[in-house]
Amino acid sequence: MEYLPGGETGGAGAWSPTASAPAVADEDWGEALDELDALDAADYQALMDEVATVLGEMHGQDRRGLPAEKLEDGLKGAALSLGRASLGPDEVVTVQDEELTGALEAVGRLQTRLGAIGFRLAQQAAARGLHQESGMTLVDWLRVRCPWLSSRDAAQVMSVVTASEAPAVAQIGEAVASGDVPLHRAATVARTMTRLQESLDPEQQESYTRIATAAAGRPEVSDKDLTTVCHRLLEDLLHEKAPGERERAAIALRGVSSRKVAPGLTRFTIDAPDGAAATLSGVLTSQLAAPAPDEATQEPDPRTATQRRFDALLAVVNRGIAHPGAPPSTARATVILTIPFDPERGLPSGPATTADGGYVPPRQASELACSADITPVWMAADGEPLALGRTTRYASSAQWKALVARDRGCSYPGCSALPQWCDSHHVDWWSRGGRTDVDRMTLLCGRHHTVVHQHELSASVDGGTVTWHV
Structure with a gap:
């Protein structure tokens, strides 16, 4: 018999009789297939492994011993299989409800497995320092190599990779690589453990990581519940500390985080030690946050209590960043708004943007441009350069x-x-x-x-x- 790598016309899995090998009768094939059907799962797998070994030797190598080829073949096979599962608009409408639900669940499992493979590769790339060869952070390197990966997803990979470098926390990375925990849930655990790291000994780190990882791997625990579990770990840590240690731990746990909750709205979360919390509370309960009736109409202040506290905090921030006459080196701490300018009309031609790409509506930009050290930069189509020639070395x-x-x-x-x-x-x-x-x-x-x-x-x-x- 001769094996032709190409199906019925030379495709994969085609067997064809040759002049040097006698044809096999149909009844012989039937008996062979009956014997194959009689094998249990273990014997069947052993047979397939033996066939794969023989085929590898026919090609002069054992493919199972080459991880790179195994990886490449597996990914190619997965891509082909996914291609078979793709349905057009006219086909997908014929799928019954039960099959549609099952397919969605299967896609979720596949995404987790694919994420596990991607994480394992990214973890190895980080261990080899591939991103450092081009002078990039791991997030930037991943975004260049994988343009479809969002900045948030790349940051989650880096969070888990970084946290997993500590032996006591390595289990969270292993859980992602094995497909037991989705990446975004593992990132929640990793960020929590990174924050707690300075306040825990290795044994406590391992114990806390085990608790959080177990919760992250349970489908019935929602993302919100997982966040609650992580918060409880923090609370437990502070309660277990003696008064002096508790104060030091609280200082180590200080931080500010932010996330977009809707277009045009960002939520900031502040974890402040008691001393700093007292300062913030003083601002939020000061006269700046008191109701202020309209002087002209004597109408009550329409702002809610939370809005008044926000205005009070922002007023203090604006006062703090106002530093007229400061030396040029402090310009890095200023807020710069880039406003497109139409020279023909002599007016702004669109919304402003901050240095990090944030969007500021035109009306708010006009208000901000008049306050503190928030600097409006009016830009023509190609910008207007400021020239100092060779009179000074450093930028003004x-x-x-x-x-x-x-x-x-x-x-x-x-x-x-x-x-x-x-x-x-x-x-x-x-x-x-x-x-x-x-x-x-x-x-x-x-x-x-x-x-x-x-x-x-x-x-x-x-x-x-x-x-x-x-």
Whole structure:
């Protein structure tokens, strides 16, 4: 018999008689198939493994011993199988309710398994330092290599990878890699354990991680309930500490987090130690948060209590960031709004954006432009450069703001470092006669500033676009 790799016309799994091998009678095939059907699952798997070994030897190698080929073949096979499962609009409407529900559940399981494979690969890439070779964070590296991956998903991968580096917390990474826990739930556990790490000994870390990981792996525990479990671990930690240790633990657990809850609305969550909490409470209960009737109409204050507390907190923040006359180095702490400008009408031509890409409606932008050190930068189509030539080496405060408005952060390809972590870099090096002009400068984070100088990379600036030649 001869094996033809191509089906009935040479496809996969086709057997064809040749001149050197006699044909097999139909009844012989029937007896062979009957014997095959009689095998139990273990014997059947053993037979298939033996066949695979023989086929591998026919090709001069044992494919089972080559992980790279196993990975490649498995992913190709999965892609082909998923292609078979794809249905068009006319086909999917014929699927019955029960089968439709079952298919959705199966897709969920597949997504978890695929996420597990992706996490294992990303974890190994991080261990090898592949992202560091290009001077990137793991999040940026993943986003470049996997453009379909959202920044949030990439950050979740990094959270679990980073937390799993501690032996006592490694079990959460293993749970993701095995497909027992979805990535987004594991990230909740990982962030919690990272926060608690300084306040726990290794044995406690392992115990807390085991509790949270077990909860994350239970389908009946919702994401909200999992967050509650993680909060309970924090509360348990603080209750178990002696008074002095409790205070130190609370300071270590301080933090602020934010998340989008709806278009145009961001929720901030603050975990403050008692001393800082007293300060914040003082602001929120001060005269700034008191009801203020309209002086003209004497109508009651229409704001709710929570709105008044927000206004009080923002008033204190705005006072704190007002620093007229500060030296140029403090420009990194200012808020810069980029507002498109129509020179023909002499008016703004659209909404403003912050340095990190946040959207600010036109009316709010006009209000913010008049307060504290929030600086409006009016931009034409290609921007207006500020030139100082060779009179000074370092960018002025005005130039820095122009660079922030144009580059919005590190200009190196794939990097997402914010402006406050960047330096102004002369495209034509200062030591080689470069000018301190906005159209000949760009922003680079410290990591990529080093990369550019080490490899003598060049860039070109065309209007508002910086292009690196890497």
